[in-house]
Amino acid sequence: xxxxxxCFSNLQRNHKKALIxxxxxxxxxxxxxxPLMHALVDGGADILELGVPFSDPMADGEVIQRASERxxxxxxxxxxxxxxxxxxxxxxxxxxxxxMGYYNPFQNMSHESxxxxxxxxxVDGILVVDLPPDEAERLNSxxxxxxxxxxxxxxxxxxxxxxxxxxxLASGFIYFVSVKGVTGGKSFDAxxxxxxxxxxxxxxxxxxxxxxxxxxxxxxxxxxxxxxxxVIGSAIVELIEQGGDVTTVAQNLEVFVGSIREAIDDxxxxx
Amino acid sequence: xxxxxxxxxxxxxxxETKFPNEKGYYGEYGGRFVAETLMQPLLDLESxxxxxxxxxxFLSELDADLKNYVGRPSPLYHAKRWSEEIGGAQxxxxxxxxxxxxxHKVNNTVGQALLAKRMGKPRVxxxxxxxxHGVATATIAARLxxxxxxxxxxxxxxRQSTNVFRMKLLGAEVIPVTSGSCTLKDALNEALxxxxxxVDNTFYIIGTVAGPHxxxxxxxxxxSVIGREARAQCLEGLxxxxxxxxxxxxxxxxxxxxxxxxxxxxxxxMFGVEAGGEGVASGKHSAxxxxxxxxxxxxxxxxxMQDECGQxxxxxxxxxxxxxxxxxxxxxxxxxxxxxxxxxISDQEALVAFDxxxxxxxxxxxxxxxxxLAYAEKLADSMHNDKIIVVNLSGRxxxxxxxxxxxxxxxx
Numbered sequence: 001x002x003x004x005x006x007c008f009s010n011l012q013r014n015h016k017k018a019l020i021x022x023x024x025x026x027x028x029x030x031x032x033x034x035p036l037m038h039a040l041v042d043g044g045a046d047i048l049e050l051g052v053p054f055s056d057p058m059a060d061g062e063v064i065q066r067a068s069e070r071x072x073x074x075x076x077x078x079x080x081x082x083x084x085x086x087x088x089x090x091x092x093x094x095x096x097x098x099x100m101g102y103y104n105p106f107q108n109m110s111h112e113s114x115x116x117x118x119x120x121x122x123v124d125g126i127l128v129v130d131l132p133p134d135e136a137e138r139l140n141s142x143x144x145x146x147x148x149x150x151x152x153x154x155x156x157x158x159x160x161x162x163x164x165x166x167x168x169l170a171s172g173f174i175y176f177v178s179v180k181g182v183t184g185g186k187s188f189d190a191x192x193x194x195x196x197x198x199x200x201x202x203x204x205x206x207x208x209x210x211x212x213x214x215x216x217x218x219x220x221x222x223x224x225x226x227x228x229x230x231v232i233g234s235a236i237v238e239l240i241e242q243g244g245d246v247t248t249v250a251q252n253l254e255v256f257v258g259s260i261r262e263a264i265d266d267x268x269x270x271x
Numbered sequence: 272x273x274x275x276x277x278x279x280x281x282x283x284x285x286x287e288t289k290f291p292n293e294k295g296y297y298g299e300y301g302g303r304f305v306a307e308t309l310m311q312p313l314l315d316l317e318s319x320x321x322x323x324x325x326x327x328x329f330l331s332e333l334d335a336d337l338k339n340y341v342g343r344p345s346p347l348y349h350a351k352r353w354s355e356e357i358g359g360a361q362x363x364x365x366x367x368x369x370x371x372x373x374x375h376k377v378n379n380t381v382g383q384a385l386l387a388k389r390m391g392k393p394r395v396x397x398x399x400x401x402x403x404h405g406v407a408t409a410t411i412a413a414r415l416x417x418x419x420x421x422x423x424x425x426x427x428x429x430r431q432s433t434n435v436f437r438m439k440l441l442g443a444e445v446i447p448v449t450s451g452s453c454t455l456k457d458a459l460n461e462a463l464x465x466x467x468x469x470v471d472n473t474f475y476i477i478g479t480v481a482g483p484h485x486x487x488x489x490x491x492x493x494x495s496v497i498g499r500e501a502r503a504q505c506l507e508g509l510x511x512x513x514x515x516x517x518x519x520x521x522x523x524x525x526x527x528x529x530x531x532x533x534x535x536x537x538x539x540x541m542f543g544v545e546a547g548g549e550g551v552a553s554g555k556h557s558a559x560x561x562x563x564x565x566x567x568x569x570x571x572x573x574x575x576m577q578d579e580c581g582q583x584x585x586x587x588x589x590x591x592x593x594x595x596x597x598x599x600x601x602x603x604x605x606x607x608x609x610x611x612x613x614x615x616i617s618d619q620e621a622l623v624a625f626d627x628x629x630x631x632x633x634x635x636x637x638x639x640x641x642x643x644l645a646y647a648e649k650l651a652d653s654m655h656n657d658k659i660i661v662v663n664l665s666g667r668x669x670x671x672x673x674x675x676x677x678x679x680x681x682x683x
Contacts, residue, residue, distance in 0.1 A: 055451065055582040056451065056456065056457075056568060056583050057460075058306075058460045058464060058569070059306045059464075059467065062450075065450055069450075072582060077580045078580065078581075102567075104567045104568060104575075104581040104582075104583070105580060105581040105582065106581075107566070107567060107581070108566065108579075108580060108581030130304045130305055130567070130570070131304060132303065132304075132305065132306075132307055132310050135302055135303065135304055152307070153306060153307040153308070154307060155307045155310075155311075156308075157311055157312070157470065158307060158308075158310070158311060159311060166307065177307065177308055180308050180467060180468060180470055181308075181467060181468040182464045182467060182468060186468075
């Protein structure tokens with residue numbers, strides 16, 4: 001049983017779309033992340049993506065790059081990130097948590113030990129940005145053993161052959177990248193990608209979340225219209241970057257996520 | 272048995288080894304570790320590359336450019352005074368510094384820019400460290416009428432200001448990169464971000480044997496003209512193969528270009544020379560093959576300088592072109608198999624060799640190249656005077672005059 005699968009089934013039953021939020025673990029400090037995760041859930045997030053900081057985040061725009069730098073300046077390690085999830089699970093046993101990052105820090109731990117630690121701490125999924133399915137079999141076989149979902153990206157320029165390749169290993173949900181670009185950049189064109197999203201959903205049989213460049217309530221509603229879930233990252237990380245004590249930041253996050261939640265719930269769900 | 276190869280040998284796509292395999296691996300190194308958005312463009316590049324490398328029109332255009340625009344073949348020059356001073360093996364210099372734009376980099380940019388043109392991409396981007404690859408890309412972009420943007424670490428912009436101005440004169444836009452360590456690796460990150468954002472109209476001209484497959488292969492194949500010529504020149508001019516090859520290694524494009532055509536000549540030893548910075552023991556260096564361990568960066572698996580958590584470490588070298596925490600995956604494979612040996616030379620040793628070659632042979636080498644020269648001196652010293660060493664004189668040192676002046680407290 002997977003929390004991610006359950007989460008999407010429940011939402012579907014209630015005719016709702018998933019709100020998936022991203023923050024970088026350890027930004028600005030490891031001790032802040034758990035309270036911020038709870039604030040995101042209180043604001044209405046359904047799934048939490050927790051960024052594992054990396055020195056060279058090639059797929060990220062400036063906002064998330066800076067978050068990675070802040071976190072690494074305090075020496076946040078993958079073990080620290082897993083520890084954050086373990087602590088979060090003391091008070092929350094239902095919200096799925098997905099670790100998102102780059103392959104080098106992940107493979108620095110043996111795949112077997114990574115999978116075991118994820119299971120033990122309560123990590124539900126892993127998304128390795130620079131690990132396409134062509135290179136992912138070894139990690140995937142370990143994750144499958146412990147029932148941790150491996151989330152993969154599908155891009156607007158992925159032809160059917162690539163989508164099929166991704167779907168051979170993907171579970172949980174598919175992360176559809178809304179634009180050719182980096183996180184926090186240009187905004188998507190719904191007309192351009194809605195057919196690809198529908199095709200991806202059909203081929204995979206999995207829910208499809210849409211992310212990259214979704215910053216406002218309007219964009220979130222438009223994204224919810226053509227997918228099963230909306231990923232918001234840079235816009236939330238910007239609020240953390242603005243600073244303040246952790247209580248204030250947590251309140252800001254809860255309010256902002258609440259406004260996105262409302263926009264998504266209000267939209268006309270035609271998919 | 273030594274097979275005689277002439278200068279016009281038409282083999283371009285490397286067939287000396289079985290690598291890379293169909294997944295882009297050299298042994299356990301290489302591969303394709305990128306976000307999904309870049310997967311299809313890389314597959315497209317792979318098939319376009321295979322197609323054009325079998326296309327006689329493409330190859331004759333490439334040949335004509337290498338001959339008439341770059342000025343190939345480059346001479347193999349016997350550095351007699353320098354060899355005599357050392358008192359050991361005879362050193363020959365493969366004069367890549369005499370190429371148009373002053374370094375080996377142009378061999379690759381000519382090839383990749385022709386590919387870009389054939390693939391219908393009106394815009395090219397590049398990363399650069401010392402600025403040599405940036406200049407070589409800006410040059411060929413000017414000639415082919417391609418829009419050109421070059422990413423360069425803000426630290427490197429400071430120490431290589433002449434090359435920055437050259438690129439601008441050539442019509443390229445130079446973008447300072449201020450993230451991370453503000454050097455070559457960060458420029459590569461930024462170029463990858465540009466490529467993923469503009470992948471429909473943009474060709475990414477990678478300057479070294481790094482990046483995801485097929486880049487390490489493409490760059491190796493285009494640079495292999497160095498070794499093909501050197502091998503033929505040795506056989507024709509000296510009647511035999513050299514005993515050793517020496518080249519500096521940052522990403523490793525000039526080294527693999529020299530080494531590759533000799534790879535099956537087991538009697539020819541190969542030495543790659545990394546930047547030892549302030550000494551490998553100090554931690555302030557750029558020598559992943561000497562002091563790193565395998566990991567994944569910039570799309571491939573290779574030796575990297577990284578901490579115990581897998582974060583990429585800051586590098587140090589007096590030469591911007593060697594200031595890179597990774598190395599081409601084929602070098603990692605050559606290291607593990609023992610076919611090539613990788614040594615480190617410190618900033619100080621490189622500066623001494625720079626001065627010696629300049630004074631004894633009237634050739635001002637690049638600081639990158641000076642690392643190879645410093646090791647060649649040590650090696651020659653340990654060999655009999657009837658032995659032959661070929662050193663890749665990968666670039667000229669005009670760009671480094673400012674750095675040298677600063678070190679000597681001279682204001683230009």
